[in-house]
Amino acid sequence: MSRLKTTDRPYDLVLFGATGFVGELTAEYLAAHAPAGLRWALAARDERRLEALRERLPGGAEVGVLRADAAEPATIRALAEHARVVATTVGPYGRYGEDLVAACADTGADYLDLCGEPEFVDLMYVRHDARARETGARLVHACGFDSVPHDLGAYFTVRQLPEGVPLTVDGFVTADAAFSGGTFASALDQFARPRQMIAAARDRARHEPRLLSRRASAPTSVPRFAPEVGAWALPLPTIDAQIVRRSAKALDRYGPDFRYRHYAAVRHLPMALGGVAAVGAVAAAAQLPPARRWLSDRLRPGDGPDAEKRARSWFRVRFVGEGGGRRVFTEVSGGDPGYGETAKMFAEAALSLAFDDLPPTSGQVTTAQAMGDALTERLRAAGIGFRVAATF
Ligand SMILES: NC(=O)c1ccc[n+]([C@@H]2O[C@H](COP(=O)([O-])OP(=O)(O)OC[C@H]3O[C@@H](n4cnc5c(N)ncnc54)[C@H](OP(=O)(O)O)[C@@H]3O)[C@@H](O)[C@H]2O)c1
Numbered sequence: 571m572s573r574l575k576t577t578d579r580p581y582d583l584v585l586f587g588a589t590g591f592v593g594e595l596t597a598e599y600l601a602a603h604a605p606a607g608l609r610w611a612l613a614a615r616d617e618r619r620l621e622a623l624r625e626r627l628p629g630g631a632e633v634g635v636l637r638a639d640a641a642e643p644a645t646i647r648a649l650a651e652h653a654r655v656v657a658t659t660v661g662p663y664g665r666y667g668e669d670l671v672a673a674c675a676d677t678g679a680d681y682l683d684l685c686g687e688p689e690f691v692d693l694m695y696v697r698h699d700a701r702a703r704e705t706g707a708r709l710v711h712a713c714g715f716d717s718v719p720h721d722l723g724a725y726f727t728v729r730q731l732p733e734g735v736p737l738t739v740d741g742f743v744t745a746d747a748a749f750s751g752g753t754f755a756s757a758l759d760q761f762a763r764p765r766q767m768i769a770a771a772r773d774r775a776r777h778e779p780r781l782l783s784r785r786a787s788a789p790t791s792v793p794r795f796a797p798e799v800g801a802w803a804l805p806l807p808t809i810d811a812q813i814v815r816r817s818a819k820a821l822d823r824y825g826p827d828f829r830y831r832h833y834a835a836v837r838h839l840p841m842a843l844g845g846v847a848a849v850g851a852v853a854a855a856a857q858l859p860p861a862r863r864w865l866s867d868r869l870r871p872g873d874g875p876d877a878e879k880r881a882r883s884w885f886r887v888r889f890v891g892e893g894g895g896r897r898v899f900t901e902v903s904g905g906d907p908g909y910g911e912t913a914k915m916f917a918e919a920a921l922s923l924a925f926d927d928l929p930p931t932s933g934q935v936t937t938a939q940a941m942g943d944a945l946t947e948r949l950r951a952a953g954i955g956f957r958v959a960a961t962f
Pocket residue numbers: 587588589590591592593614615616638639640641659660661662663666684685686712713714715716717750751752753754756757870871872873874907908909912
């Protein structure tokens with residue numbers, strides 16, 4: 571690995587998409603919590619809105635401003651050339667994201683995003699992982715509620731279990747929250763492209779090195795009542811289980827044979843069935859362009875839950891881990907998962923890449939692989955709970 575020298579770049583961190591819904595929350599978090607002397611800049615396509623945001627931020631006079639548009643590749647390349655770390659909330663990533671991944675891979679800048687789109691992550695692996703390994707860039711997708719609590723929660727659970735033995739971990743997600751226009755648009759894009767998603771996953775599998783002496787799997791499971799958490803467990807087809815599996819492939823600590831299953835936990839069966847029917851209806855409607863347009867008009871980019879709704883929102887992910895004769899129950903919990911806590915996880919991950927003493931990694935990496943211990947400690951200090959509930 572030949573890490574390019576990035577320390578002489580003008581900024582430690584550039585936040586792209588700063589004028590969007592999560593972008594602004596992330597900017598506010600960084601302004602309130604960034605270490606003294608952080609050299610950082612806000613980037614977005616509208617300079618006037620950027621200036622207005624900078625004026626609102628405490629200490630904003632010290633913050634740089636860069637205009638960049640996903641439709642103008644030279645402005646995207648300039649972001650990567652000006653920063654050690656580039657954090658982007660410009661999504662849906664399948665529409666706007668690739669040029670920035672390519673530029674970071676090529677210039678050796680670390681890259682992170684909030685992408686929960688499996689097709690995009692797989693395409694970026696095939697197209698840019700090799701170049702990022704050459705330059706030393708770390709490309710870390712899914713640094714928000716997708717998939718930090720699940721990836722670091724599984725990592726935390728594994729570390730409570732014996733080493734060198736087969737391990738299983740089940741994750742059960744419960745949350746009360748609303749979502750933004752940006753998240754809705756990304757979900758609709760995903761629902762509309764099932765064939766492309768499968769093709770990208772197959773292509774990735776052809777390019778990825780095989781694990782030879784260990785196994786790591788995340789099988790599709792079936793709905794069931796899970797007495798261990800006292801709730802109905804519905805398989806969650808989000809990107810999270812794929813991310814956990816990639817961490818297990820990358821890290822020997824997950825043992826010789828690791829299996830992860832990912833569920834939504836719902837107390838009452840009618841509620842569970844209603845949830846499945848609603849997601850199924852949106853996924854079916856997303857296949858038809860007029861219905862997709864109608865749906866996307868319901869929640870526009872830039873819209874999202876207000877501060878009062880966010881303050882009432884919460885999440886809890888319970889994990890049940892087993893192996894080597896031990897069984898452990900752990901929990902990761904916090905406030906508003908989609909936005910308040912996503913902005914916190916995203917900002918802390920960016921600061922971790924910029925400043926923490928991390929294991930030497932490069933290419934497309936997961937949060938557990940790139941920053942497992944350091945990011946867990948940062949999030950704990952920032953109020954996200956990681957705890958062992960019981961051990962047997
Ligand atoms: N669970 C999670 O991990 C999680 C949680 C929240 C969000 N997300 C993801 O994060 C992304 C952002 O969500 P959001 O709610 O913040 O959405 P949003 O408010 O719609 O923000 C999207 C951002 O993209 C920018 N943008 C769009 N086209 C652009 C272009 N051509 N050039 C430059 N910038 C452009 C917008 O700029 P303007 O400000 O100029 O319009 C805006 O800043 C979505 O993909 C969403 O799925 C993930």
